Amino acid sequence: MSPKVRTVWRCQQCGASAPKWLGRCPECGEFGTYVEEMERSERNGPSVSRLSASRPVPLSEATAEDALRIPTGTPEFDRVLGGGLVPGSLVLLGGEPGIGKSTLLLQVSDGVARNGTSVLYVCGEESTSQVGMRARRLGIKGDGLELMPEVDVEAVEHAVRERRPGLLVIDSIQTAYDPALDAAPGSVSQVRACAARFMRIAKETGLPTVVVGHVTKDGTIAGPRVLEHMVDSVLYFEGDRDHAFRIVRAVKNRFGSVSEIGVFEMGEGGLAGVSDPSGVFLGQRQEALTGSVVMPAMEGSRPLLVELQALVTPSFTPVPRRVTTGVESARLLQVLAVLERRAGLSFGSLDVYVSIAGGVRVAEPAVDLPLALALASTLRDKAIGLEVAAFGEVGLTGRIRPVSHTASRIREASRQGLTRVLSSLPPGTPVVEGASHTAVASVEEALERLGLAVASGKDR
Numbered sequence: 320m321s322p323k324v325r326t327v328w329r330c331q332q333c334g335a336s337a338p339k340w341l342g343r344c345p346e347c348g349e350f351g352t353y354v355e356e357m358e359r360s361e362r363n364g365p366s367v368s369r370l371s372a373s374r375p376v377p378l379s380e381a382t383a384e385d386a387l388r389i390p391t392g393t394p395e396f397d398r399v400l401g402g403g404l405v406p407g408s409l410v411l412l413g414g415e416p417g418i419g420k421s422t423l424l425l426q427v428s429d430g431v432a433r434n435g436t437s438v439l440y441v442c443g444e445e446s447t448s449q450v451g452m453r454a455r456r457l458g459i460k461g462d463g464l465e466l467m468p469e470v471d472v473e474a475v476e477h478a479v480r481e482r483r484p485g486l487l488v489i490d491s492i493q494t495a496y497d498p499a500l501d502a503a504p505g506s507v508s509q510v511r512a513c514a515a516r517f518m519r520i521a522k523e524t525g526l527p528t529v530v531v532g533h534v535t536k537d538g539t540i541a542g543p544r545v546l547e548h549m550v551d552s553v554l555y556f557e558g559d560r561d562h563a564f565r566i567v568r569a570v571k572n573r574f575g576s577v578s579e580i581g582v583f584e585m586g587e588g589g590l591a592g593v594s595d596p597s598g599v600f601l602g603q604r605q606e607a608l609t610g611s612v613v614m615p616a617m618e619g620s621r622p623l624l625v626e627l628q629a630l631v632t633p634s635f636t637p638v639p640r641r642v643t644t645g646v647e648s649a650r651l652l653q654v655l656a657v658l659e660r661r662a663g664l665s666f667g668s669l670d671v672y673v674s675i676a677g678g679v680r681v682a683e684p685a686v687d688l689p690l691a692l693a694l695a696s697t698l699r700d701k702a703i704g705l706e707v708a709a710f711g712e713v714g715l716t717g718r719i720r721p722v723s724h725t726a727s728r729i730r731e732a733s734r735q736g737l738t739r740v741l742s743s744l745p746p747g748t749p750v751v752e753g754a755s756h757t758a759v760a761s762v763e764e765a766l767e768r769l770g771l772a773v774a775s776g777k778d779r
């Protein structure tokens with residue numbers, strides 16, 4: 320029986336489909352993203368879950384995955400995964416081109432292979448000699464590691480069933496191709512079908528699989544966001560290519576915490592894990608400069624010290640600029656409003672630039688207080704001492720709300736020699752030895768303490 324072929328129009332951004340072309344996707348609102356694709360109804364056959372979980376299992380007999388995790392030989396990567404690769408799991412590693420995905424996975428593959436687990440590395444994107452060159456650069460001999468320059472998922476599945484590797488790497492999902500589909504590689508149908516296929520293989524054979532996904536400039540996995548829902552874990556490579564530091568962050572993890580990060584440094588010999596990121600990010604601070612303050616941010620279970628920088632200059636545009644790097648611009652706007660109304664600091668005719676040094680991104684509300692201090696410092700042209708660190712969420716009233724992990728943030732700051740920490744102090748916070756904590760209830764009070772308030776200061 321020949322499978323039925325039908326055409327659908329599919330949004331290349333979100334994967335929504337329609338029987339005819341649409342100028343604007345009703346699901347995600349993008350314009351001009353609809354592309355005609357052929358689909359065979361046969362493909363919609365048995366679902367992944369039906370094939371994998373064929374038999375009910377008593378909960379008491381369900382095996383604990385932790386015992387079976389495969390260490391990757393790269394501790395920072397294990398940390399993001401939640402302690403190593405879980406058998407049968409499908410992990411998506413996303414990131415911009417050139418950020419280091421292939422480098423990391425080659426290093427991880429080598430680590431796994433050296434532990435005695437064979438690895439099949441499918442390089443649809445590069446030739447074997449290109450990968451070989453990278454391996455030489457990384458000093459990888461490659462015993463137990465097989466390369467397969469293949470884009471056809473059929474052939475990959477065949478190789479997996481024949482060679483039975485202990486880890487499968489697909490670099491990348493955008494080049495994977497299912498010949499049963501009449502759509503171009505990288506299209507939503509292809510990416511989705513190929514991911515579903517790898518998911519099925521992973522679940523059926525217990526083979527841990529890592530797929531690489533390129534990310535577009537707006538930060539989504541190229542084409543289908545649907546991919547994120549299909550896989551077990553989604554890891555993103557962050558940082559920019561011009562900085563040596565790279566962060567791998569878990570944004571979804573069925574087998575671990577989603578807030579863990581791994582910090583790496585790209586060097587001549589590939590990616591090296593950074594075990595003391597705070598020290599590295601603060602390394603260059605020699606003297607107190609205006610507009611700079613340190614914040615103990617939380618990344619998963621560990622505190623990370625980052626340097627917040629702000630700069631104001633007279634504006635020559637009708638609408639003054641507000642430019643942020645590493646901080647959400649909504650947070651900046653809110654903090655500016657609070658400073659204006661509660662502390663009498665006016666930024667109305669000034670361009671404002673805010674950034675976090677080293678290409679780090681901080682999304683948590685605890686960035687509010689250090690942001691306010693850095694802004695006040697640049698506006699008043701008064702430096703904040705090198706021994707100062709601050710964190711706390713600032714409400715619209717100007718009051719500082721406590722945030723999580725107060726004690727570990729203070730501990731990390733004092734460990735790095737930042738002995739004066741400003742934040743709100745929730746009742747019951749343990750006393751941290753060696754740190755001098757200043758409890759502040761409002762932005763005004765924090766500014767006052769540092770001599771940055773409008774009314775305080777004989778410098779007026």
Ligand code: TYD
Pocket residue numbers: 414415416417418419420421422423453456457585586587588589590
């Ligand atoms: P790559 O891992 O190929 O990135 P992706 O797979 O995410 O597209 O390469 C990352 C960049 O890192 C590349 O521009 C070259 C550079 N690099 C180093 O600086 N040192 C090294 O040891 C290696 C292998 C690459």
Ligand code: MG
Pocket residue numbers: 417420421422444490
């Ligand atoms: Mg690559």
